[in-house]
Amino acid sequence: MDRFHAIIPAGGVGSRLWPLSRQDAPKFLHDLTGSGKSLLRDTWDRLLPLTGPGRIMVVTGRAHRAAVEEHLPALEDHNIVLEADPRDSTVAICLAAAILERREPGVIVGSFAADHLIGRLDLFEKAIREAVQVADAGFIATVGIKPTEPAVGFGYIREGARLHIEGAPSARAVDSFVEKPDLDTAKEYVRSGRFLWNASMFISRADLLLAELERNRPQLLEQIQELAAAWDDPARRGPAVDRIWPKLEKVAIDYAIAEPAAGDGRMAVVPGLFDWDDVGDFASLAKVNSGGRKTDLAILGEHARVLSDAASGIVVSQSNRVISLIGVKDIVVVDTPDALLVTTTEHAQRVKAVVDALKLTGSSNVL
Amino acid sequence: MDRFHAIIPAGGVGSRLWPLSRQDAPKFLHDLTGSGKSLLRDTWDRLLPLTGPGRIMVVTGRAHRAAVEEHLPALEDHNIVLEADPRDSTVAICLAAAILERREPGVIVGSFAADHLIGRLDLFEKAIREAVQVADAGFIATVGIKPTEPAVGFGYIREGARLHIEGAPSARAVDSFVEKPDLDTAKEYVRSGRFLWNASMFISRADLLLAELERNRPQLLEQIQELAAAWDDPARRGPAVDRIWPKLEKVAIDYAIAEPAAGDGRMAVVPGLFDWDDVGDFASLAKVNSGGRKTDLAILGEHARVLSDAASGIVVSQSNRVISLIGVKDIVVVDTPDALLVTTTEHAQRVKAVVDALKLTGSSNVL
Numbered sequence A, B: 001m002d003r004f005h006a007i008i009p010a011g012g013v014g015s016r017l018w019p020l021s022r023q024d025a026p027k028f029l030h031d032l033t034g035s036g037k038s039l040l041r042d043t044w045d046r047l048l049p050l051t052g053p054g055r056i057m058v059v060t061g062r063a064h065r066a067a068v069e070e071h072l073p074a075l076e077d078h079n080i081v082l083e084a085d086p087r088d089s090t091v092a093i094c095l096a097a098a099i100l101e102r103r104e105p106g107v108i109v110g111s112f113a114a115d116h117l118i119g120r121l122d123l124f125e126k127a128i129r130e131a132v133q134v135a136d137a138g139f140i141a142t143v144g145i146k147p148t149e150p151a152v153g154f155g156y157i158r159e160g161a162r163l164h165i166e167g168a169p170s171a172r173a174v175d176s177f178v179e180k181p182d183l184d185t186a187k188e189y190v191r192s193g194r195f196l197w198n199a200s201m202f203i204s205r206a207d208l209l210l211a212e213l214e215r216n217r218p219q220l221l222e223q224i225q226e227l228a229a230a231w232d233d234p235a236r237r238g239p240a241v242d243r244i245w246p247k248l249e250k251v252a253i254d255y256a257i258a259e260p261a262a263g264d265g266r267m268a269v270v271p272g273l274f275d276w277d278d279v280g281d282f283a284s285l286a287k288v289n290s291g292g293r294k295t296d297l298a299i300l301g302e303h304a305r306v307l308s309d310a311a312s313g314i315v316v317s318q319s320n321r322v323i324s325l326i327g328v329k330d331i332v333v334v335d336t337p338d339a340l341l342v343t344t345t346e347h348a349q350r351v352k353a354v355v356d357a358l359k360l361t362g363s364s365n366v367l
Helices: A039-051 A062-071 A088-103 A121-136 A183-192 A206-216 A218-231 A234-247 A253-263 A282-289 A345-360 B039-051 B062-071 B088-103 B121-136 B183-192 B206-216 B218-231 B234-247 B253-263 B282-289 B345-360
Strands: A004-010 A056-061 A080-083 A108-111 A117-119 A140-145 A156-162 A172-178 A195-205 A267-272 A275-277 A297-300 A305-308 A313-317 A322-325 A331-335 A339-344 B004-010 B056-061 B080-083 B108-111 B117-119 B140-145 B156-162 B172-178 B195-205 B267-272 B275-277 B297-300 B305-308 B313-317 B322-325 B331-335 B339-344
Touching: A004 A039, A004 A088, A039 A056, A039 A062, A039 A117, A039 A121, A056 A062, A056 A088, A062 A080, A080 A088, A088 A108, A088 A195, A088 A206, A088 A218, A088 A253, A108 A121, A108 A206, A117 A121, A121 A140, A121 A195, A121 A267, A140 A156, A140 A206, A140 A253, A156 A267, A172 A253, A183 A195, A195 A206, A195 A253, A195 A267, A206 A218, A206 A253, A218 A234, A253 A267, A275 A282, A282 A297, A282 A313, A282 A331, A282 A345, A297 A305, A305 A313, A305 B345, A313 A322, A322 A331, A322 B345, A331 A345, A331 B339, A339 A345, A339 B331, A345 B305, A345 B322, B004 B039, B004 B088, B039 B056, B039 B062, B039 B117, B039 B121, B056 B062, B056 B088, B062 B080, B080 B088, B088 B108, B088 B195, B088 B206, B088 B218, B088 B253, B108 B121, B108 B206, B117 B121, B121 B140, B121 B195, B121 B267, B140 B156, B140 B206, B140 B253, B156 B267, B172 B253, B183 B195, B195 B206, B195 B253, B195 B267, B206 B218, B206 B253, B218 B234, B253 B267, B275 B282, B282 B297, B282 B313, B282 B331, B282 B345, B297 B305, B305 B313, B313 B322, B322 B331, B331 B345, B339 B345
Parallel strands: A004 A056, A004 A108, A056 A080, A140 A267, A297 A313, A305 A322, A313 A331, A322 B339, A339 B322, B004 B056, B004 B108, B056 B080, B140 B267, B297 B313, B305 B322, B313 B331
Antiparallel strands: A108 A195, A117 A275, A140 A195, A156 A172, A156 A195, A172 A267, A331 A339, B108 B195, B117 B275, B140 B195, B156 B172, B156 B195, B172 B267, B331 B339
């Protein structure tokens, strides 16, 4: 564990949570449970016992630097990696891994989304400790979440054979990653007992992670290594970024590394028994804020003034207005100073389409 | 017609149109069709050809004086009757009638709600001219609207025998007034061809209207006559109001005059073939703003910025916010700077209950 570093890519806006999430107020900066802490800070706090404050690296956009530093006052200066512009998860994670490997050869890195919700931290810690053992044994490890329902909003991991790694009794090979299924398929997955939710956690020796990238995207690795070599030299970093960054391929780490590695038998999975949700849309936000009950209206917002006979759904109140709901079911109302969203939990996935439409219609100022 | 005066009681807030209608922005001051004119101004404009500007009297609350004068610049000073506080329609209409009768004995008065929508003004004028003939013949006349559908939101008038009054060929006795029916009853009413919608228009000789009140509420008439006697004397009006106003009974003119008069055969009705709606709730507002089609989302608001896939319902935009609707049907969204309402056209009648609840919960500042 003393070689273990955490990487938090804090990039995604969370378009499906618009108008709560915005370009300048991305999902990871929000408190989505009324806990008083942002998702980013939650992520930091749960990694701290595993790493200590000096071994958590955050990769984020230049625009979010001040906010990230405010949410994470203990984040060390040299552990904040600022992206010139977003280049997807492969660049974010592999650049961080390459920088850490140069600073401290032989590190094990784990990447953790900045905007997921996790409960039962004892079980989270246990799973990560196992995953670090699996990484030390030469695998790229992931933690797959034991499904609690046939969710159609998540990708799944199909478990393969047991691996018999010391200190990681529950580790198995990854047979394959599968895309978000339809409901019938999801039910089959859950019934079979062989599928886990893909929570996008990757734990690996940094050198092996980069070697895997080299196999699949040799040019991208070369560019990332060039950036990493210049990163800690103030005179060289700027010119290197200016020269290389615009050429970096945007590709998700799932495609560039995890799926090919699984195909070649180099990917392992540790089942996670903790509570997990990616809070991907307002239906999910409603669920996590009503304690899993479907018969409560969830209300989010410090000064919410809601008068409602609705027995389900969610109200997010960011303005100070009185909000009245009458005779609406499974409703989603998101009330912000400059934009209002009204939809239902059933249609929550379609919010992203509105964001796209607003871009087209010249209303980017509310995005 | 040269003895005809119009009275416009402009009092009701229109609670079922909250949060658009408010104590300080009652329904009659709103433009509910995007015409650019308030309902009050529309009412004035449609009466003008029948009366001229000097013979329209407006009865309203003290708080609305400035707004009424702004909307009706041609309203003469002595024709605005300010209520100390609201005392329902009998006081509003009979006080105006008593004041007018003292100024010009033998007047015929017609009272017209300040907040209804009327189309086909040629037919409106025709009906009122007939009603004035009926009033001259000694009846209390009303204009009943020929139903276009089995509406359950309106009261109905049951027609009696034809009256054979010169200049009013379509006038009939009123058999009875009936309350808002259920759907089956409403269908029967429409099928029978003997029922008209009650649009709360009353046309009568002022002296006969007051005589009818005397029969049913002698004390109230006496109080009203005392007020009227003092009204045009600046020295006497204030003290009379202070003394009498708090004791005035609140009672609708339908109960205090129209129903008893119908029972005694002194009430007549002229059928109105014009378009009419009392715009009583947001379902009605949606209907009148979608041209009667049920497959259009009506949008009301000068600077409305609405992005929606909803094919029915209504959005009222009074803030400058972007409003997005996804996957909601028959929706009602009323977006004002300090209050938001989300309901459906089916539940539109229940908005009044929210207003009552807000009073109880100490949120009167948004009422």
